Amino acid sequence: MAVPPGTRRPRQAPIATLSRVAPRPTLRDVATAAGVHPATASRALNEDTRSLVRPATVERVRQVATALGYSPNPIARSLKTNRSETVGVLVPDITNPVFPPIVRGVEDFLAEHGYTALTANTDNDPERAALNFAAMQARQVDGYIIATARRDDPLLHDAAGRGVPMVLVNRQTEGLDVSAVTGDDSVGISRVVDHLVDLGHTRIGHVAGPSSTSTGIARERAFRSALERYDLSAAAAVTAQAFTEAAGRTAMLELLEAGAPTAVVAGNDLLAIGCYDALDDLGLECPRDVSVVGFNDMPFIGRLRPPLTSVRVPQYELGIEAARLLLDRLSGRSTTPRSVLLPVTLVVRGSTAPPPGARARRRGRGSAPSPG
Amino acid sequence: MAVPPGTRRPRQAPIATLSRVAPRPTLRDVATAAGVHPATASRALNEDTRSLVRPATVERVRQVATALGYSPNPIARSLKTNRSETVGVLVPDITNPVFPPIVRGVEDFLAEHGYTALTANTDNDPERAALNFAAMQARQVDGYIIATARRDDPLLHDAAGRGVPMVLVNRQTEGLDVSAVTGDDSVGISRVVDHLVDLGHTRIGHVAGPSSTSTGIARERAFRSALERYDLSAAAAVTAQAFTEAAGRTAMLELLEAGAPTAVVAGNDLLAIGCYDALDDLGLECPRDVSVVGFNDMPFIGRLRPPLTSVRVPQYELGIEAARLLLDRLSGRSTTPRSVLLPVTLVVRGSTAPPPGARARRRGRGSAPSPG
DNA sequence: TTGTACGCGTTATCAA
DNA sequence: TTGATAACGCGTACAA
Numbered sequence: 001m002a003v004p005p006g007t008r009r010p011r012q013a014p015i016a017t018l019s020r021v022a023p024r025p026t027l028r029d030v031a032t033a034a035g036v037h038p039a040t041a042s043r044a045l046n047e048d049t050r051s052l053v054r055p056a057t058v059e060r061v062r063q064v065a066t067a068l069g070y071s072p073n074p075i076a077r078s079l080k081t082n083r084s085e086t087v088g089v090l091v092p093d094i095t096n097p098v099f100p101p102i103v104r105g106v107e108d109f110l111a112e113h114g115y116t117a118l119t120a121n122t123d124n125d126p127e128r129a130a131l132n133f134a135a136m137q138a139r140q141v142d143g144y145i146i147a148t149a150r151r152d153d154p155l156l157h158d159a160a161g162r163g164v165p166m167v168l169v170n171r172q173t174e175g176l177d178v179s180a181v182t183g184d185d186s187v188g189i190s191r192v193v194d195h196l197v198d199l200g201h202t203r204i205g206h207v208a209g210p211s212s213t214s215t216g217i218a219r220e221r222a223f224r225s226a227l228e229r230y231d232l233s234a235a236a237a238v239t240a241q242a243f244t245e246a247a248g249r250t251a252m253l254e255l256l257e258a259g260a261p262t263a264v265v266a267g268n269d270l271l272a273i274g275c276y277d278a279l280d281d282l283g284l285e286c287p288r289d290v291s292v293v294g295f296n297d298m299p300f301i302g303r304l305r306p307p308l309t310s311v312r313v314p315q316y317e318l319g320i321e322a323a324r325l326l327l328d329r330l331s332g333r334s335t336t337p338r339s340v341l342l343p344v345t346l347v348v349r350g351s352t353a354p355p356p357g358a359r360a361r362r363r364g365r366g367s368a369p370s371p372g
Numbered sequence: 373m374a375v376p377p378g379t380r381r382p383r384q385a386p387i388a389t390l391s392r393v394a395p396r397p398t399l400r401d402v403a404t405a406a407g408v409h410p411a412t413a414s415r416a417l418n419e420d421t422r423s424l425v426r427p428a429t430v431e432r433v434r435q436v437a438t439a440l441g442y443s444p445n446p447i448a449r450s451l452k453t454n455r456s457e458t459v460g461v462l463v464p465d466i467t468n469p470v471f472p473p474i475v476r477g478v479e480d481f482l483a484e485h486g487y488t489a490l491t492a493n494t495d496n497d498p499e500r501a502a503l504n505f506a507a508m509q510a511r512q513v514d515g516y517i518i519a520t521a522r523r524d525d526p527l528l529h530d531a532a533g534r535g536v537p538m539v540l541v542n543r544q545t546e547g548l549d550v551s552a553v554t555g556d557d558s559v560g561i562s563r564v565v566d567h568l569v570d571l572g573h574t575r576i577g578h579v580a581g582p583s584s585t586s587t588g589i590a591r592e593r594a595f596r597s598a599l600e601r602y603d604l605s606a607a608a609a610v611t612a613q614a615f616t617e618a619a620g621r622t623a624m625l626e627l628l629e630a631g632a633p634t635a636v637v638a639g640n641d642l643l644a645i646g647c648y649d650a651l652d653d654l655g656l657e658c659p660r661d662v663s664v665v666g667f668n669d670m671p672f673i674g675r676l677r678p679p680l681t682s683v684r685v686p687q688y689e690l691g692i693e694a695a696r697l698l699l700d701r702l703s704g705r706s707t708t709p710r711s712v713l714l715p716v717t718l719v720v721r722g723s724t725a726p727p728p729g730a731r732a733r734r735r736g737r738g739s740a741p742s743p744g
Numbered sequence: 745t746t747g748t749a750c751g752c753g754t755t756a757t758c759a760a
Numbered sequence: 761t762t763g764a765t766a767a768c769g770c771g772t773a774c775a776a
Contacts, residue, residue, distance in 0.1 A: 036763090081756095
């Protein structure tokens, strides 16, 4: 029905319907009840326009608003402002135990600042990533937190080029000028190698993460250079096809055949579990026959059989920090991209021991020998 | 600036700004390009009004739309329709390994149908739940999937009373007439007791989940009635304060003191891990001294030390099913609440063995002895 | 079969 | 300091 302007819509007909959700009061309701114009009510209720309104009026409007239980309609606001107070979060798979703490950190920080997270799983599929990215774009997300970055990621380059605000977390993309928060892969791996050398290992292998990810590459590089500091070289190195147990197992079987290492550094914890499986397959025992080290120290990994020695990455803080960087960017507080490297620590557990037929070379926290 | 109606807004000034995101084409852009009125374009593009438009016109509009890369603005649509194609998902804590598979199931099903999930963590705090619920309400979510239900939950009763569409998953609320999807607690516990009795246990204890949750209560009841079928009674039963490892440990310590059981059924896997901890504390060994069984069969639980015998609940399917029920409800396809009970299976692993100084009583898959 | 005219609830801009 | 007005992008009764 065509209603003359200024007339209020007839509120929801009292037909008995199953889902009769009570209509929320609108800004106009508040304005009318407070005897002011909607625009004034809007100004009174909005943080940064409040100063334009006489304090007494502000007070009255706020009183009425809380009395009516008014809260602004974010949809209408978004339509007007082109912002949604919503950010998109892209993870490979929330089912991978590494990501829940990160996501939780992100959500906690966002919530604290009135923002909401929209999460999607990409399964490391660039196509799914693009689809989800577009869907979020359509929903007017103000920015993105990306845990799915590939080392070469046209999607991200494209978006960054268009000025889409985003922060990478955990993984990076090469040559992309955006903020990123990651654990210190290099130091982590270095500590691992120190530890293994300390124990007396000299034949150390590496099950590297996929070369499509920055973490895969970075940890492999770190591994090689850490060995060099001891004048060692890799007993063998195999690159896994994915950060999964299955891929780890396959890679480990290959590795054991190639290099007969007494210790193996895995690209992450899931790969390390795959290494366990491979050892099982061959009737070998960890750490008696082969020591295994993971990366990330994901939840419950210390309760495995045997408890996995791993590098603890502060996942939750990673999420917090990423969210902080994004909101800083969105609010214009910070404008130049920053790379944040969070400190990691080696957690020694039962999966590492001296090599077969040897005792630990020396005691004390391992560090590279002084050169010369 | 006041522009006469009908005039097109001046598109984004070409000022060099950091975040110059390309403006998305609108329905009007499509309409103009196709030489039709926006209303016509709208009808042509919308599934259920398409029949009102001449096929040739439909085709032309669609061509233009894809050519321009048009996709409707969900925000504007929501404002008009009061729907958002978004559903709120409430979980206690995404960091608890039980929930990621559920959430993933929900998101997968929703995505398949054009819906998006908004997830929030409540930490089992009714106040946080209410806050998140309200925030989602404000964002116009079309319905809720609730994994945080308390046995007595005023928030949910209130919302259900107002006709808010929702589906419970995993946990239930008493006397609440809404759809729910859960694992079959009763059958699961029954299988567990069968298994333990099979092994020869007669002194069986229970570390129950918190009585504020339906799962805590249901499993305890099932435990007692399963024992009755064997003319046994609980060696002891202690209720844990929360579904956490810490609470499980505390409860288990109490339980061991009270009843000296040879086997313990834990309310869920996290409690079972707590039981492991308690046994460690006392220098006891599982399963040699005490057998332990969990519930849920959460990821990686089979890789613990020892691998935990548990009841496998199809978490992912739980999520799928819950999402399906909700969308059915939202589309009006189904109107009466349904309770779906998903089948569970016992997964026997290394945490269960015959009691000290005994051999298994009988072989074969356990079932209750014929009465009499 | 298509066009006209509003309005969803909010905020930006101008005028007073 | 406040009010009036338009507009964000879309869907939909009504008219044609």
